[in-house]
Structure formats: structure tokens, C-alpha cells
Amino acid sequence: MSKSEAIDFAQFPSADGHFGPYGGRFVPETLMDALDELTEAYARYRDDPDFLAEFDRDCVDFVGRPSPVYLAERWTRQIGGAEIYLKREDLNHTGAHKINNTIGQALLAARMGKKRVIAETGAGQHGVATATIAARLGLECVVYMGAEDIQRQAPNVFRMRLLGAEVVPVTSGTRTLKDALNEAMRDWVTNVDDTFYIIGTVAGPHPYPMMVRDFQSIIGREARQQMLDRTGALPDALVACVGGGSNAIGLFHPFLNDADVAMYGVEAGGHGIESGEHAAPLCAGKPGVLHGNRTYLMEDENGQIIGTHSISAGLDYPGVGPEHAWLKDIRRARYVTVTDDEALAAFHALTRTEGIIPALESAHALAYAGKLAAELGPGKRILVNLSGRGDKDINTVATLEGIEL
Amino acid sequence: MSRIETRFRELREAGRKALIPYVTAGDPHPDVTVDLMHRLVEAGADILELGVPFSDPIGDGPVIQLACERALKHHVGLRDVLGMVKAFRQTDQRTPVVLMGYMNPIEVMGHMAFAEAAKAAGVDGVLTVDMPPEEMGDLSGCLADAGLDPIFLVAPTTGEQRMRLICEHARGFVYYVSLKGVTGSASLDIDAVAERVERLHRITGVPVGVGFGISKPEQAARMSRVADAVVVGSALVKQIEARADDPEGAVEAVTRLLGSMRHAMDAAHVRTA
Numbered sequence: 059m060s061k062s063e064a065i066d067f068a069q070f071p072s073a074d075g076h077f078g079p080y081g082g083r084f085v086p087e088t089l090m091d092a093l094d095e096l097t098e099a100y101a102r103y104r105d106d107p108d109f110l111a112e113f114d115r116d117c118v119d120f121v122g123r124p125s126p127v128y129l130a131e132r133w134t135r136q137i138g139g140a141e142i143y144l145k146r147e148d149l150n151h152t153g154a155h156k157i158n159n160t161i162g163q164a165l166l167a168a169r170m171g172k173k174r175v176i177a178e179t180g181a182g183q184h185g186v187a188t189a190t191i192a193a194r195l196g197l198e199c200v201v202y203m204g205a206e207d208i209q210r211q212a213p214n215v216f217r218m219r220l221l222g223a224e225v226v227p228v229t230s231g232t233r234t235l236k237d238a239l240n241e242a243m244r245d246w247v248t249n250v251d252d253t254f255y256i257i258g259t260v261a262g263p264h265p266y267p268m269m270v271r272d273f274q275s276i277i278g279r280e281a282r283q284q285m286l287d288r289t290g291a292l293p294d295a296l297v298a299c300v301g302g303g304s305n306a307i308g309l310f311h312p313f314l315n316d317a318d319v320a321m322y323g324v325e326a327g328g329h330g331i332e333s334g335e336h337a338a339p340l341c342a343g344k345p346g347v348l349h350g351n352r353t354y355l356m357e358d359e360n361g362q363i364i365g366t367h368s369i370s371a372g373l374d375y376p377g378v379g380p381e382h383a384w385l386k387d388i389r390r391a392r393y394v395t396v397t398d399d400e401a402l403a404a405f406h407a408l409t410r411t412e413g414i415i416p417a418l419e420s421a422h423a424l425a426y427a428g429k430l431a432a433e434l435g436p437g438k439r440i441l442v443n444l445s446g447r448g449d450k451d452i453n454t455v456a457t458l459e460g461i462e463l
Numbered sequence: 464m465s466r467i468e469t470r471f472r473e474l475r476e477a478g479r480k481a482l483i484p485y486v487t488a489g490d491p492h493p494d495v496t497v498d499l500m501h502r503l504v505e506a507g508a509d510i511l512e513l514g515v516p517f518s519d520p521i522g523d524g525p526v527i528q529l530a531c532e533r534a535l536k537h538h539v540g541l542r543d544v545l546g547m548v549k550a551f552r553q554t555d556q557r558t559p560v561v562l563m564g565y566m567n568p569i570e571v572m573g574h575m576a577f578a579e580a581a582k583a584a585g586v587d588g589v590l591t592v593d594m595p596p597e598e599m600g601d602l603s604g605c606l607a608d609a610g611l612d613p614i615f616l617v618a619p620t621t622g623e624q625r626m627r628l629i630c631e632h633a634r635g636f637v638y639y640v641s642l643k644g645v646t647g648s649a650s651l652d653i654d655a656v657a658e659r660v661e662r663l664h665r666i667t668g669v670p671v672g673v674g675f676g677i678s679k680p681e682q683a684a685r686m687s688r689v690a691d692a693v694v695v696g697s698a699l700v701k702q703i704e705a706r707a708d709d710p711e712g713a714v715e716a717v718t719r720l721l722g723s724m725r726h727a728m729d730a731a732h733v734r735t736a
Binding site: 251 | 516517518519520521522523524525528529535538540541542565566567568571572593594595597598615616617618619620621622625629640643644645648
């Protein structure tokens with residue numbers, strides 16, 4: 059049997075934030091004290107009944123959880139293979155899984171007495187989720203966003219501003235998500251006393267990959283029970299898209315100790331791995347150090363981080379959470395890619411057969427799930443994380459198809 | 464004894480403080496970096512800090528970010544930087560050279576391969592902004608085997624316990640970050656810095672340098688009274704930025720500013736001696 063069966067995944071990361079050789083804390087010295095403070099605060103509250111009750115209450119009343127698990131019957135029939143179930147994170151308040159994490163971190167920030175929160179955002183989903191909870195808790199909110207992304211995602215920029223957040227354009231480097239993250243880190247280095255940095259994915263220095271995973275694991279905990287209640291068994295396979303990897307780890311983590319459940323993380327294949335224009339560090343990158351952690355990266359022969367491409371802005375990131383890097387190495391999860399075109403086809407397929415417009419990020423997971431369903435055949439069950447809704451992407455899709463809205 | 468140790472001993476004996484300029488290798492053009500290094504030494508540099516360009520310098524402010532971008536336009540990588548140090552060493556075997564940069568270029572080259580190549584090129588110290596002592600792993604042994612000094616940052620937010628941990632690992636000198644922020648920030652509180660430097664001096668015998676936010680000759684002079692070394696980066700790089708299309712003029716302007724800092728520091732020393 060596989061060697062990963064002997065591992066108790068609940069015990070990771072190690073106390074100093076490592077998943078095997080990955081993770082850790084690679085940050086300027088100025089932040090080390092803040093990370094210690096955060097680690098301590100999180101250790102105090104992660105099992106605190108009051109804190110957890112507050113988190114759960116917000117998940118129910120503010121987000122609308124639990125999100126349903128939905129059997130995509132027509133799409134399943136059309137493919138003619140394994141049954142495809144969807145975990146409907148697209149039905150959450152603000153339209154994606156991102157809100158689960160921002161609520162957790164913002165409640166923690168409030169308990170730590172921080173009055174100001176900052177965040178980075180690519181497509182704007184995490185920025186909107188952060189601005190949303192900041193408005194609800196009355197926290198000052200600054201969101202860093204690449205100048206390029208601001209151009210591409212005007213509605214989300216306006217949404218954040220409506221919610222009272224300041225959106226700061228980042229003009230350095232490639233003017234996209236990775237540069238927004240750099241700038242947020244610099245803000246944190248400068249304003250470390252009163253500021254809480256709400257990182258949007260399971261990357262960054264310890265304790266972020268662990269903390270974000272814990273908040274997002276509500277997805278997998280619910281889904282595991284929902285599948286048991288509904289089908290009397292665990293699914294045969296899980297499928298989720300992976301940019302930084304927070305929706306995927308949120309779904310996977312509560313199943314990691316269930317050795318018979320296969321897991322597939324789907325990276326953005328862009329124009330195809332061979333084209334070099336993609337965002338697939340796990341499938342085509344190498345281990346390195348960026349944004350506070352050791353993980354797989356897209357880099358050149360000198361160790362410079364290189365630009366990425368994906369049809370989906372939310373997957374357009376050159377790194378990936380360290381737990382995924384580790385799960386790949388020990389082969390507990392498999393990582394695969396789906397091209398822009400395949401994702402787009404799945405986007406249309408789900409929209410037409412099920413009446414659900416998925417986010418382009420989630421469409422990557424759907425595209426792979428479609429292939430896997432055909433491969434596994436009838437009698438098997440696949441659970442896909444439908445991590446977000448696609449309303450935000452209709453302009454992108456229209457433009458690609460030469461339609462002017 | 465390492466070149467850095469020797470240099471600090473010589474300075475102590477002469478009753479002087481070290482002036483450490485930072486420039487990014489390859490900025491504004493790789494062809495002028497070696498010449499710039501020599502010119503900085505002529506203008507009064509005691510130790511050179513040479514930046515290794517990186518695409519994502521999270522510890523740096525806009526000035527050094529742009530310097531990295533200018534150098535990266537010419538594809539200056541870690542191997543090229545080592546080549547520059549090697550060229551510099553052809554005619555200067557005495558001035559210590561410290562590489563300052565980020566972890567990923569070293570990761571890609573491999574820890575041991577990097578340490579050996581850096582030593583062979585004539586590098587003396589390695590400051591990796593995003594690598595605290597806890598994460599050094601085998602790099603620590605690789606640097607030690609090659610006889611390279613690991614230089615660490617101590618920040619205003621660093622507590623007493625971490626100060627001790629860092630000082631245990633530090634060789635060459637300890638670099639005290641004089642403010643909460645990235646390189647090139649404003650507002651220096653010299654009294655607060657003096658107090659922290661004193662605490663470091665009580666913990667370690669390794670010399671203490673101060674940097675981040677020192678832009679004017681008189682600031683350099685005042686810092687040199689409390690610390691063993693003064694590091695100047697963004698203020699010099701700004702001179703390059705203003706003359707990025709005129710590499711020769713940039714070298715002139717940088718050395719002129721460094722010279723005025725040297726002058727102010729030495730004058731301050733004469734007054735206090």
C-alpha cells in the first residue's frame with residue numbers, strides 16, 4: 059500500500075510550520091515577531107469555544123452555510139461515467155469560498171486588537187471577501203492589487219470601494235497578483251504594530267498555510283458528512299482547482315486520512331504546458347522560496363519568478379501552498395493540468411446542462427472531473443469543489459468569443 | 464580570520480567606523496558594476512554590499528525594487544554577480560564583499576554549489592533578507608565550510624530572546640535595521656537606534672552595523688557615533704536611478720555622495736575623539 063497511509067495528516071505542519079521540506083517562514087526579520095504573535099494568538103483561539111462559535115455563527119448567518127452538495131445529474135448522464143457531485147461554494151455570500159477564510163482571520167484580527175487589515179488580491183475575489191468582512195466588523199481595510207488586474211477587474215474594484223476599502227494599484231514587477239502580495243508584505247513590514255495581514259490562500263509564512271487551511275476545511279468537513287448522509291459512502295475521488303490552493307486544501311484536508319479517497323488538484327495549463335504559458339508550478343515548476351515559504355514555483359534558471367498565464371485570474375499565481383507541494387511529493391494527491399480551452403468548454407457544459415455558471419477557476423476542476431468521470435465509469439462518485447460562481451467572468455468569456463456586451 | 468573580521472579590527476585600531484555602501488549588481492548596466500565597486504572603495508567604502516537582483520524583493524522599498532528591475536532587464540543572475548566579484552578581486556584583495564539578496568536564487572543554484580562558487584569568486588559574507596536563522600538548515604554548514612560569514616538582520620521588533628539566537632549565528636557583523644519598514648524609508652529615531660545597538664553590543668562581540676533610511680551625510684555621521692558600521696543603500700541607488708541612461712554619470716554621482724558621507728563620518732569622529 060502507499061506510504062502515505064501511515065501518516066496522520068492532522069499532525070501537520072510541524073510546530074515550526076513545515077510540511078516535509080516545504081513551508082516554513084522565509085520573511086524579513088521585522089515580521090518574525092508579528093508571526094510569533096499571530097501563531098500564539100491562533101493557538102489560543104483555534105480551539106476556543108467562544109471563537110469557534112462566533113466563526114460558526116457567521117458561517118451560518120452571514121455566509122449561508124452549509125453550502126449544499128448537488129448531484130449534477132444531466133451532466134453526469136451526458137458524460138455517461140461516474141456520478142459528479144458539486145460542493146456549492148458558489149452559493150456563499152460574495153460568491154466563492156474566499157469568505158470562509160476572511161471571516162476567520164478578521165475575527166482573529168479583532169480579538170488581537172488590530173484595527174487595520176490589509177490584503178492582496180488578483181481577480182478581486184479575496185479583496186472583495188476581505189472588504190466585506192472589514193465592513194461588517196468596522197475595520198480599516200487596504201487592498202493591494204496589480205495595476206494590470208485593476209484594469210481587467212473593474213467591477214470588483216468598484217465593489218471593494220463601495221464596501222469602504224482603499225484599493226491600492228501596484229505598478230512594480232509584472233503588475234499582477236504576485237506583486238500585490240509583495241506590496242502587502244511591505245505594508246505589513248512597515249505597519250506591523252496595528253495591522254493584520256489577511257492572506258487569501260494557503261501560502262505565505264507559517265502559520266498562514268495552516269490557519270487558512272483550518273478555516274477553509276469547513277468545506278471538506280461539511281462535504282464529507284453530506285456525502286455520507288446522502289450516499290452512505292465516501293466519494294471515490296475529489297477534484298478541485300489549485301492556484302494558491304485554498305479551496306482544494308479546504309476540500310481535501312478532512313479526507314486526507316481516508317486512504318481510499320483519491321484526490322486531484324487541477325492547475326491552470328493555460329495554452330498548454332509545452333507553450334510555457336501556464337500557471338502550473340506543481341506540474342511544471344521546481345521547489346524554491348517565495349512569499350515566505352518553500353514550495354514549488356515557476357521560475358527561470360536564475361531563480362527569478364516568471365510571469366504566468368491563465369484564462370482565470372484566480373489561478374494566475376507562480377507559487378502554490380506548501381501543503382500541496384508535500385502532498386504531491388508523497389503522492390497523497392495527484393496534480394494535473396487543464397488548458398484554457400478545456401476549462402472554457404467545461405464552463406459552457408455546466409452552464410447549459412445544469413443551469414450553473416461556474417467561475418473559470420472552478421471550470422478547471424470541472425473539466426478534469428469530466429475526463430475522470432469517463433475514465434472511472436458508472437458506479438463511482440466524484441466530488442468537485444465548485445469554488446465560485448462565474449458571474450464575474452462573463453466579460454472575459456464574451457471577449458474571448460468576440461462578443462461585445 | 465575572515466576579511467570582514469580583519470577589516471573591523473583595522474578600523475577599530477584606527478579609531479574609525481565602517482562605511483558600507485550598497486549597490487545592486489548590474490544597475491544601471493552590468494558593464495559598470497565592477498568599476499563602480501572600485502570607485503566606491505576609492506571614495507571611502509570599507510566593505511561593499513552587492514545586491515543580487517531578484518524579481519520579488521519583499522524587504523525592499525521602491526528604489527531598490529526599481530534597481531532590481533533595471534538589472535534584470537540585462538538578465539543579471541547570481542552567477543553573473545559572482546563573476547563581477549571575481550573581476551573585482553583581480554585588483555582588490557582587501558575590501559570585503561557581502562552579497563545581499565533573497566533566498567530563491569541560492570535555492571536554485573544549490574546551497575553547497577553556491578557557497579563554493581561564492582568563496583571561489585572572493586565573496587566574504589552573505590546576507591539573505593528572507594532567511595531567518597531558524598530556516599538556514601544545511602546552508603549554515605555550507606557557508607561555514609566555505610568560510611563565508613552569514614550576516615543577519617536584527618529589527619526594531621526583534622525581542623531579546625531572538626536577538627540572542629541571531630547573534631549566536633551571526634559572523635562578520637550584525638545588521639541592525641534602524642526602522643520598521645522596507646529599505647529607503649523615511650524617519651530615523653537615532654536615540655532609539657542607539658539604545659538597541661547598545662543592547663546588541665552587550666549580547667555579542669560581533670560588530671553592529673546600522674542601515675535602512677540613512678540618506679544624508681549628517682545622519683551617517685550621527686549613526687557612526689553609536690554603531691560600528693553605517694550601511695547606505697537607497698540614497699546611493701537613487702543617484703543611479705536619476706542617471707539610469709548615463710551609467711558613467713551615475714557612477715560619478717554615487718561616488719560623490721559616498722565621499723561626502725565618508726567626510727562627515729570622519730569629521731564626526733575627529734570631533735568626538
